[in-house]
Amino acid sequence: MEIQWWHKEDLVFYYKKGRVTVNIDYEGRVSLPLQDLQNGNVSLTLRDVRKSQKGLYILQDHSKLERCDMRDRRTGAALTRLKSVEGIPPNTEDFSLVVPPAPVFANPGSDIILPAHLSPETSAVSMEIRWSRGAKLIYQYNNGQENTNTEYESRVSLSIRELENGKLALTLRNVQQTDSGDYTCKVFHDGCQQTGLIHLQVRAEDFSLVVPPAPVSAYPESDVILPAHLSPETSAVSMEIKWSRGAELIYQYNNGQENTNTEYESRVSLSIRELEKGKLALTLKNVQQTDSGDYTCKVVHSGFQKKGEVRLQIF
Incomplete structure (x- = not known):
C-alpha cells in the first residue's frame, strides 16, 4: 500500500510498506492511523494548524489506483478542504457578506431585524463588525467587546452567540419614522473589508x-x-x-x-x-x-x- 497526502505542490505525508516520510514543515504535527489502514482508514490528522496550511488537500492511494481502470483513475484521489479550523479564521476572500437586496419594511413601534450573514457560513467571532447609519456609527463589535452609540442605547443589539454561525443581524427596537434610511454593515478581517447596505423603510401610521x-x-x-x-x-x-x-x-x-x-x-x-x-x-x-x-x-x-x-x- 502506498499513500500520499498533498497540500498544493507539497507532499505532506508519505507511507509505503510500513515506512513513513513526513514533510519537515509538518514534522510532529501530522499522523495516519497505521493500525487501521487495513480497514481502509487513511485519514490524516493535522495538529496545530497554521494559516498558510489552509486550503485543498489531496489524498492519493496508489494501492487503489493500481486496481482501477485508467478511465476511472481519478477515483483514486480523495479531496478534502480545511475551511475553518478552530483558532484559525479563514481569509476574508473566502467568504462574502450577504444582505437583502430589497428594502426592509417595518411598522412604527415594532422591533425589526436588519439581516446580514457571511456566506459560506463562517465564524465571525474574531472579526470586527460595524453597523452605521450614514456617517454615524451605531454599533461595533471587536474581539468580544461591544460598543453602542448612546443615542441607540438599549435599542440595538447583535447576537454574540450567532456570530459563530456567521450571522451578523442587527436588531433595532421600537422603530420610528425617523429611523428610515440606509444602514451599512462592515466586516473587517485580516486587513480586508466587506460592506453591505440595507435600506429600512418605516411605514406611516396606517390606522x-x-x-x-x-x-x-x-x-x-x-x-x-x-x-x-x-x-x-x-x-x-x-x-x-x-x-x-x-x-x-x-x-x-x-x-x-x-x-x-x-x-x-x-x-x-x-x-x-x-x-x-x-x-x-x-x-x-x-x-x-x-x-x-x-x-x-x-x-x-x-x-x-x-x-x-x-x-x-x-x-
Whole structure:
C-alpha cells in the first residue's frame, strides 16, 4: 500500500510498506492511523494548524489506483478542504457578506431585524463588525467587546452567540419614522473589508381613530360609554391613550400604566383587555347634568397623534 497526502505542490505525508516520510514543515504535527489502514482508514490528522496550511488537500492511494481502470483513475484521489479550523479564521476572500437586496419594511413601534450573514457560513467571532447609519456609527463589535452609540442605547443589539454561525443581524427596537434610511454593515478581517447596505423603510401610521359623528345621549345617574376604536383593527397595547374634557385630563393609559384624575376616581374606566382589538371606549359612571360636554380621545404612538371628539348629552 502506498499513500500520499498533498497540500498544493507539497507532499505532506508519505507511507509505503510500513515506512513513513513526513514533510519537515509538518514534522510532529501530522499522523495516519497505521493500525487501521487495513480497514481502509487513511485519514490524516493535522495538529496545530497554521494559516498558510489552509486550503485543498489531496489524498492519493496508489494501492487503489493500481486496481482501477485508467478511465476511472481519478477515483483514486480523495479531496478534502480545511475551511475553518478552530483558532484559525479563514481569509476574508473566502467568504462574502450577504444582505437583502430589497428594502426592509417595518411598522412604527415594532422591533425589526436588519439581516446580514457571511456566506459560506463562517465564524465571525474574531472579526470586527460595524453597523452605521450614514456617517454615524451605531454599533461595533471587536474581539468580544461591544460598543453602542448612546443615542441607540438599549435599542440595538447583535447576537454574540450567532456570530459563530456567521450571522451578523442587527436588531433595532421600537422603530420610528425617523429611523428610515440606509444602514451599512462592515466586516473587517485580516486587513480586508466587506460592506453591505440595507435600506429600512418605516411605514406611516396606517390606522385612524373612529368616534361617533352624532352626540351620545344618557340619563342622569346612568353609566355611559364614550365609543372610540382604531380602524382597521390595530392593537393599542403599546400606545398612549388620553381622554380629556376640555383642557382637563380625565384618564391616561401609557405602556400598561393607568392614571385617573382624582375628580373622576372610580367613575371612569377603560378595558385594558379590549386594547388588543383597538377598542378605546371610555366608560363614565353615574353621569350628571354637569357631565354634558365634549370629550376628546387622543392616541399617541411613534411620534404620531390621532384625535377624536365625542359629545355627551345628559337629558
